[in-house]
Amino acid sequence: MQYVSTRGGGGAESFEGCLLRGLAPDGGLYLPQTWPALAPGQASTPYAERLIDTLSQFGAGAPADLAPLAARALAGFSAPEITPLRQLEPDLYLLELFHGPTAAFKDLAMQAMAQLLESALARRGENLLLLTATSGDTGAAAVRAFAGSRRVQLIALHPKGKVSPMQQRQMTTCTAGNIVNLAVEADFDACQYLVKALLGQMPALDGWRISSVNSINWGRLAGQIPYFQHAAAHLGGAAARFVVPTGNFGDAFSGWAARACGTPMGPILAAVNRNDSLAQTWASGIVLRQKTIPTPSVSMDVQVPSNLERLVFEAAKRNGAPVRAAFEAFAADGRAMLPGDITTRLQSEMQAIAIDNERAAAAMRHAYQAYGEIICPHTAVGLAAARARPHAGPTIVLATAHPGKFADSVKQVIGVAPALTPALEGLDGLPEHSHDCPAEARAVSAWMLRAMGSSDVP
Numbered sequence: 287m288q289y290v291s292t293r294g295g296g297g298a299e300s301f302e303g304c305l306l307r308g309l310a311p312d313g314g315l316y317l318p319q320t321w322p323a324l325a326p327g328q329a330s331t332p333y334a335e336r337l338i339d340t341l342s343q344f345g346a347g348a349p350a351d352l353a354p355l356a357a358r359a360l361a362g363f364s365a366p367e368i369t370p371l372r373q374l375e376p377d378l379y380l381l382e383l384f385h386g387p388t389a390a391f392k393d394l395a396m397q398a399m400a401q402l403l404e405s406a407l408a409r410r411g412e413n414l415l416l417l418t419a420t421s422g423d424t425g426a427a428a429v430r431a432f433a434g435s436r437r438v439q440l441i442a443l444h445p446k447g448k449v450s451p452m453q454q455r456q457m458t459t460c461t462a463g464n465i466v467n468l469a470v471e472a473d474f475d476a477c478q479y480l481v482k483a484l485l486g487q488m489p490a491l492d493g494w495r496i497s498s499v500n501s502i503n504w505g506r507l508a509g510q511i512p513y514f515q516h517a518a519a520h521l522g523g524a525a526a527r528f529v530v531p532t533g534n535f536g537d538a539f540s541g542w543a544a545r546a547c548g549t550p551m552g553p554i555l556a557a558v559n560r561n562d563s564l565a566q567t568w569a570s571g572i573v574l575r576q577k578t579i580p581t582p583s584v585s586m587d588v589q590v591p592s593n594l595e596r597l598v599f600e601a602a603k604r605n606g607a608p609v610r611a612a613f614e615a616f617a618a619d620g621r622a623m624l625p626g627d628i629t630t631r632l633q634s635e636m637q638a639i640a641i642d643n644e645r646a647a648a649a650m651r652h653a654y655q656a657y658g659e660i661i662c663p664h665t666a667v668g669l670a671a672a673r674a675r676p677h678a679g680p681t682i683v684l685a686t687a688h689p690g691k692f693a694d695s696v697k698q699v700i701g702v703a704p705a706l707t708p709a710l711e712g713l714d715g716l717p718e719h720s721h722d723c724p725a726e727a728r729a730v731s732a733w734m735l736r737a738m739g740s741s742d743v744p
């Protein structure tokens with residue numbers, strides 16, 4: 287399986303190359319040259335089997351070599367089924383993606399990616415500097431997955447004061463020497479912009495590579511495909527609608543990819559919060575940079591949904607030229623107009639809806655009162671979207687985080703504090719380690735040099 291860039295430049299790349307590079311050399315994102323047909327399996331197919339098959343079909347290696355990696359990646363999950371499907375009403379389900387070590391769906395792909403990267407680096411005798419922007423959960427999952435790695439140094443940039451206290455503790459209480467947390471005086475989009483700029487510019491020192499574990503990395507998206515298959519198989523052939531609470535459009539695109547690989551799925555509805563650039567693009571064809579507004583669904587406070595570029599490439603019938611034109615214009619001017627036929631195809635491939643704080647809160651109260659279910663603010667955006675757009679047939683809403691990660695904001699809405707997982711409880715009172723950092727490439731690059739062991743740090 288070979289990979290191409292959404293901007294049409296450069297040669298083909300292997301799965302491992304995509305994993306190690308993150309971003310394509312022409313600034314585009316990697317996608318497989320063709321979509322493989324994934325085995326549908328059955329409701330009883332073990333999650334590990336799906337993960338192994340998916341990674342193998344996407345070119346990560348032979349199933350026998352991937353089996354031990356998959357076992358290690360899934361070892362920290364507390365639910366035997368890994369991603370249980372919970373029925374709320376005859377035609378309404380929650381897909382629980384929060385049973386991993388940091389209680390958000392990011393664990394599912396991050397744990398697998400850490401295993402794949404470790405094994406690739408060991409084989410190549412290389413070291414890797416990972417630079418990651420986080421709105422909270424990616425950083426937590428990455429810190430957890432890479433802590434103590436001998437070949438990886440991780441620098442996680444989070445917007446200072448804009449992640450939940452629990453998310454912050456999950457990152458900053460880590461004592462491993464290969465982890466650096468930077469609290470950046472900026473919002474998430476600015477952190478992501480810094481990471482993208484540094485990945486493009488900063489030369490690696492000898493023996494090092496520099497990459498990212500943000501969802502611009504194809505490995506993240508590939509690792510999220512199995513749970514769509516798992517959920518679809520549980521409905522026994524009825525093609526359900528999937529509602530995906532989204533920010534960087536990574537999880538939603540993974541759903542689209544699962545369907546492109548033959549998974550029986552109905553419509554996909556991408557639900558964003560008040561940070562509604564994505565929904566505006568769907569309505570108008572305009573990609574517009576806007577200021578992020580803090581909301582209770584902090585991990586979705588994103589106005590520049592990076593993975594949109596992947597679906598635009600598909601909607602452009604895989605012609606890189608208009609994609610390059612649109613996203614270069616966007617990078618330069620903060621605004622781009624997609625050609626009309628591309629916008630029309632985006633609308634037919636997926637739906638998008640923006641949910642304000644009040645509607646999300648109402649959905650959270652409804653879940654508690656009608657089903658006795660306490661859901662996190664992100665899942666509430668998804669449930670609100672499902673309620674706002676009625677659908678004939680089953681709907682599966684992705685439950686992306688455990689409510690205990692956002693205990694204060696959940697309690698404000700339903701008046702009851704959610705129970706914490708034992709892992710979350712254990713973080714209380716531990717010392718925190720992070721460094722304040724201005725939103726400047728120079729400041730971050732100094733940390734990068736230090737992580738690569740340079741004595742030349744300014």
Ligand SMILES: *Cc1c(COP(=O)(O)O)cnc(C)c1O
Pocket residue numbers: 390391392423424501531532533534535536537538585586664665686687
């Ligand atoms: C990251 C995150 C999202 C959004 O996922 P994207 O891949 O960025 O679309 C939604 N909910 C939670 C809890 C998250 O951590």
